[in-house]
Amino acid sequence: MNIKIPTKISVVKSDYFMKRARDACFSPPIEADIIKNTIQENYFSPVFLDAYRMSVTALEAFINERIEINRQIVSGRIAMKLAEADEINQLKILEMLKEQDLVTKYRMMPILLWQKAFDENLTPFQDFIALVSIRNDIIHYKMPFYDEQNQKPKWARKLEEKHVLLQQPVVTDSCRVWIDELSTLKGAKWAYNSSCKILKQFAALSSGIIKTTCKDYVNSFEEL
Numbered sequence: 001m002n003i004k005i006p007t008k009i010s011v012v013k014s015d016y017f018m019k020r021a022r023d024a025c026f027s028p029p030i031e032a033d034i035i036k037n038t039i040q041e042n043y044f045s046p047v048f049l050d051a052y053r054m055s056v057t058a059l060e061a062f063i064n065e066r067i068e069i070n071r072q073i074v075s076g077r078i079a080m081k082l083a084e085a086d087e088i089n090q091l092k093i094l095e096m097l098k099e100q101d102l103v104t105k106y107r108m109m110p111i112l113l114w115q116k117a118f119d120e121n122l123t124p125f126q127d128f129i130a131l132v133s134i135r136n137d138i139i140h141y142k143m144p145f146y147d148e149q150n151q152k153p154k155w156a157r158k159l160e161e162k163h164v165l166l167q168q169p170v171v172t173d174s175c176r177v178w179i180d181e182l183s184t185l186k187g188a189k190w191a192y193n194s195s196c197k198i199l200k201q202f203a204a205l206s207s208g209i210i211k212t213t214c215k216d217y218v219n220s221f222e223e224l
Helices: 014-024 031-036 046-079 085-097 102-114 125-139 156-161 185-205 208-219
Strands: none
Touching (some): 014 046, 046 085, 046 102, 046 125, 046 185, 046 208, 085 102, 102 125, 102 208, 125 156, 185 208
16 A cells, blocks of 8 residues: 655644643642641642743744744745845844744844844743743753752742742752742643734734734634
């Protein structure tokens, strides 16, 4: 039996990762907390760490999908000699952006394509920066997480302002275990909601092909 395999398969994965991030926010308290009857509004669960990882993975998948979908459409128009000069320039910008880091992609794409920009001094961009830093620290984990007990990661102040961290520091062998301190219900929801907000603002800044392909999609994400 001959089976024809398509040469190019397009799969949208950002929605899958967003669902994974959302699901992580519903992790129940660990059994010990239930037994001790110490369940609080902002309880700990190791599963909450997944909300940070999956939220940023969704953001990364989303922006890469937007770049690639736009590239394919514009490349097709160029091949058919239907593209205008601004579309050819747009393709060059997209080729450059796809090689950049995640923050640069979100920061520069609206500027270079639509002459618009996020307000980097406000939410959601400030939260987005902190969220990406947290994910990077989780993924590129080093032991100890930070060298000294009193040395705070650069994102700690943001989470303190949001009242995300556990009420009591987690200390092991004189080192703060930040990775546990941020694994809270409020932290998981903050991570997921921050992703929803940055995607919606990105869609609001966009225009043309990208706006058409993502506006309704991002508006379907509901914050917790």
